[in-house]
Amino acid sequence: MTRPSPAGFSQVQPGPGWDALPLPALVLDRQGRVAAMNDAAEVWLNISRNSTLGRPLDGEELATRLRIQPSLSPLIGRVMNSDEALYQPNVCFEIGDRAGGHQDRRASVHAGPAGDVGGAVTILLVPLDEAGLQNQNRAVRTAARSAIGMAEMLAHEIKNPLAGIRGAAQLIGMNASREDREMAEMIVSESKRIVSLLEQVERFGDTSAPNLRAINVHDVLEKVRRSAAVGFARKIGIVAEYDPSLPDALADGDQLTQVCLNLVKNAAEALKDTDHPSIRLRSFYDHTLRLPPDEADPTGRPLPLQIEIEDNGPGLPPAIADQIFEPFVSGRENGTGLGLALVSKIITDHGALIRVDSRPGRTVFRISLPKA
Numbered sequence: 001m002t003r004p005s006p007a008g009f010s011q012v013q014p015g016p017g018w019d020a021l022p023l024p025a026l027v028l029d030r031q032g033r034v035a036a037m038n039d040a041a042e043v044w045l046n047i048s049r050n051s052t053l054g055r056p057l058d059g060e061e062l063a064t065r066l067r068i069q070p071s072l073s074p075l076i077g078r079v080m081n082s083d084e085a086l087y088q089p090n091v092c093f094e095i096g097d098r099a100g101g102h103q104d105r106r107a108s109v110h111a112g113p114a115g116d117v118g119g120a121v122t123i124l125l126v127p128l129d130e131a132g133l134q135n136q137n138r139a140v141r142t143a144a145r146s147a148i149g150m151a152e153m154l155a156h157e158i159k160n161p162l163a164g165i166r167g168a169a170q171l172i173g174m175n176a177s178r179e180d181r182e183m184a185e186m187i188v189s190e191s192k193r194i195v196s197l198l199e200q201v202e203r204f205g206d207t208s209a210p211n212l213r214a215i216n217v218h219d220v221l222e223k224v225r226r227s228a229a230v231g232f233a234r235k236i237g238i239v240a241e242y243d244p245s246l247p248d249a250l251a252d253g254d255q256l257t258q259v260c261l262n263l264v265k266n267a268a269e270a271l272k273d274t275d276h277p278s279i280r281l282r283s284f285y286d287h288t289l290r291l292p293p294d295e296a297d298p299t300g301r302p303l304p305l306q307i308e309i310e311d312n313g314p315g316l317p318p319a320i321a322d323q324i325f326e327p328f329v330s331g332r333e334n335g336t337g338l339g340l341a342l343v344s345k346i347i348t349d350h351g352a353l354i355r356v357d358s359r360p361g362r363t364v365f366r367i368s369l370p371k372a
């Protein structure tokens, strides 16, 4: 049985092949209501045409079955007004299931004018599956490597002349008028800032190969929790949820501590304007998780030990969400963008995996490690 369609709504019949399209696709009319959807869209979004046609995709009417973060309205509005095709990466679809729970799925959303149907917009979803996320991770690693290698060389080369500039500015400052002295002091203090940035870059290169041993990840997490609780995260509730039966991991304890500390520090920084800020440290076992297979390991290395660091802050800034593991990408005023690049380097050197899932109110970094 079909429900009555809202007044003034007419369904669209896209051409043949539409239903055979392997990607979820929808057409929205000029009011933003779903005018057509293909089979793949029904399956992927887990909603039927009957309940969807004639209703706005991210409106209240469908909210119990589907929520979209961030809202697609701005994207669709821009397409309608400009007649251009546009794209939004990494959109989260919270999809309801029969049991009343929900599941998060991610896709990049491509939207373009629907040709002959005036003002209508075609939307194509390109799902970001596990494999997609992992490949992204791998591309980032290589990019990060070469960018950091380059930066290390530069850091080394810049430090010497910078020391000269700083010394010269100090000398000038000694015999200068008050105004000129202020300028000279500025040169000195800004040079100092550059030096400390360069030193962070150099520290990168110094991270030696991990000394892999059997370690208890809870010892690491507890050390991090205690130091955060008396230091930078004093005002934040930190909850620990450990699986006590978790076996030892094969990892470098000091490096893993550094990784977790960086993640908890980022969480604390993200929480500074949040009411009731809280960080959750979680550990659990998931035997299905593996590294993506490659020539060296065609079955993919098992990574069954999971550590999650979760916060209830605002989530990753959308503009940089895809690049946070790259060096020098920061969403903070005085950030260096090196914290997560270091995290990613260490995790890669461990042959382990790190991923992030973020939306406003819930950001989770997950580290997957091998068993000792």
Ligand SMILES: Nc1ncnc2c1ncn2[C@@H]1O[C@H](COP(=O)(O)OP(=O)(O)O)[C@@H](O)[C@H]1O
Binding pocket: 266, 267, 270, 311, 313, 314, 315, 316, 317, 324, 329, 330, 331, 332, 334, 335, 336, 337, 338, 339, 340, 341, 363
């Ligand atoms: N838990 C988090 N919540 C929200 N944003 C985060 C979180 N962790 C990292 N980020 C974002 O990722 C950016 C990069 O982090 P990082 O590499 O540690 O560099 P930095 O902390 O120096 O900015 C941060 O500036 C911030 O915008």
Ligand SMILES: [Mg+2]
Binding pocket: 262, 265, 266, 338, 339, 340
């Ligand atoms: Mg940081």
